[in-house]
Amino acid sequence: MRIFPKSWQEFQHYKDRAPPWIKLHRGLLSDRKYMRLPTASKALAPLLWLLASESKSENGEFDASTEELEFRLHMSVKDIETGRKALIDKGFFIDASGVLASCQQVATPETEGE
Secondary structure, three states: OEEEEOOHHHHOOOOOOOOOOOOOOHHHHHOHHHHOOOHHHHHHHHHHHHHHHOOOOOOOOEEOOHHHHHHHHOOOHHHHHHHHHHHHHOOOEEEOOOOOOOOOOOOOOOOOOO
């Protein structure tokens, strides 16, 4: 599974990858959607942002497979899976490994009428 943080470029302005620190915005304290996340998700989010900072992609996309996160973060599989799911479901991270959105429009060209 590959994921990336929502609005990564908006919140992280550095040009070099793998910086010694990342910005953690104080606004999270008043973000109701974030504060209502399960504790496992709130603990996992900053660690995932740190992993995103190592990414060479502009949007911070990285490998967030359970096996990789278990090794890198030394967390239990249960905490990783429940924490990651809530962060994706609530829109803090985007699942980049899935399919694109389904087509909602007919692909037939319009014709000019009178």
